[in-house]
Amino acid sequence: MKQIQMTQNPSFSLISTNKIIQMSDVSTSYDSKNFALEKINLSIDRGTNYAIVGQSGSGKSTLLKLMNGMMVPSSGVIKIDYTTPDMNNKKFKKMMHTIGYIPQSLGLVKNITVLDNILIGSLPRLNKIQSFLKKFPEHEIIEAKRIISLVGLTGKENRKTYMLSGGEKRRVAIARALMQKPTILLADEIVSELDHVTAKEIMDLVADAQKQMNLTAIMVHHDMQLALEYANRVAVIKEGHKILEIGVEGDTIVDFQTGDMTTEEIMEMYDDDTKK
Numbered sequence: 001m002k003q004i005q006m007t008q009n010p011s012f013s014l015i016s017t018n019k020i021i022q023m024s025d026v027s028t029s030y031d032s033k034n035f036a037l038e039k040i041n042l043s044i045d046r047g048t049n050y051a052i053v054g055q056s057g058s059g060k061s062t063l064l065k066l067m068n069g070m071m072v073p074s075s076g077v078i079k080i081d082y083t084t085p086d087m088n089n090k091k092f093k094k095m096m097h098t099i100g101y102i103p104q105s106l107g108l109v110k111n112i113t114v115l116d117n118i119l120i121g122s123l124p125r126l127n128k129i130q131s132f133l134k135k136f137p138e139h140e141i142i143e144a145k146r147i148i149s150l151v152g153l154t155g156k157e158n159r160k161t162y163m164l165s166g167g168e169k170r171r172v173a174i175a176r177a178l179m180q181k182p183t184i185l186l187a188d189e190i191v192s193e194l195d196h197v198t199a200k201e202i203m204d205l206v207a208d209a210q211k212q213m214n215l216t217a218i219m220v221h222h223d224m225q226l227a228l229e230y231a232n233r234v235a236v237i238k239e240g241h242k243i244l245e246i247g248v249e250g251d252t253i254v255d256f257q258t259g260d261m262t263t264e265e266i267m268e269m270y271d272d273d274t275k276k
């Protein structure tokens with residue numbers, strides 16, 4: 001278990017002005033009565049491994065959907081790489097191809113092979129005819145095989161996806177997202193149903209890819225310990241509000257949002273708010 005040690009005035013929060021995601025007072029709702037998220041402020045540096053943790057229904061998936069333009073805020077401002085995530089915005093439409101999004105369901109096509117699932121990630125790079133006929137150029141097939149090796153699926157290229165284990169399916173979903181050559185990877189609880197060893201293998205895989213490709217990885221979790229182990233920053237969401245944001249540097253945890261909370265109070269919050 002990571003030692004909690006509070007540090008005031010963290011220097012690493014000040015080193016970069018290169019913000020890839022900025023949210024200012026963002027609220028959104030699915031109906032006219034309740035906010036799914038209310039007045040969220042976030043600022044994520046490029047290259048960060050960012051975790052979002054919270055109870056079921058707290059608004060974590062909604063936060064990811066705002067980041068990839070699937071939802072728009074009812075108020076407040078979002079900038080993804082200084083661009084408003086809006087499907088009517090041409091610049092964002094181009095850019096969204098480089099946002100890898102792995103939903104909770106993984107979104108794989110069951111009856112096609114591992115290789116074909118992964119090649120789907122290259123579709124936005126193909127011309128209309130290639131894309132319509134799913135005629136993948138040789139260099140994309142070579143790239144898909146390189147990524148298959150990176151995620152540890154060599155030898156399973158031609159297996160239908162429904163035949164894979166839960167951990168292998170997650171590897172395919174990660175590979176398909178990497179095939180997009182993403183700058184941002186959004187992953188919604190992709191390890192929560194796995195045993196601890198497999199979950200750590202998948203987290204190691206994302207961490208390696210993140211470093212190699214200088215990705216900004218934003219991952220939703222239920223498990224605070226796992227989030228603390230892998231993330232540089234952790235935001236805790238409760239009932240549509242960000243109630244805590246901490247930075248993680250080695251064994252030191254820095255409280256960015258609440259300032260005057262004690263370690264015990266923070267750990268109590270983990271217990272109250274992150275366990276199902």
Ligand SMILES: Nc1ncnc2c1ncn2[C@@H]1O[C@H](COP(=O)(O)OP(=O)(O)OP(=O)(O)O)[C@@H](O)[C@H]1O
Binds near residue numbers: 030036055060061
């Ligand atoms: N399509 C929808 N229509 C109406 N309400 C929705 C919809 N999707 C989510 N909500 C509501 O919005 C709130 C936030 O949901 P969200 O899915 O973001 O939570 P979550 O933290 O990701 O939950 P979980 O961990 O269970 O996936 C919840 O109250 C939920 O019931």
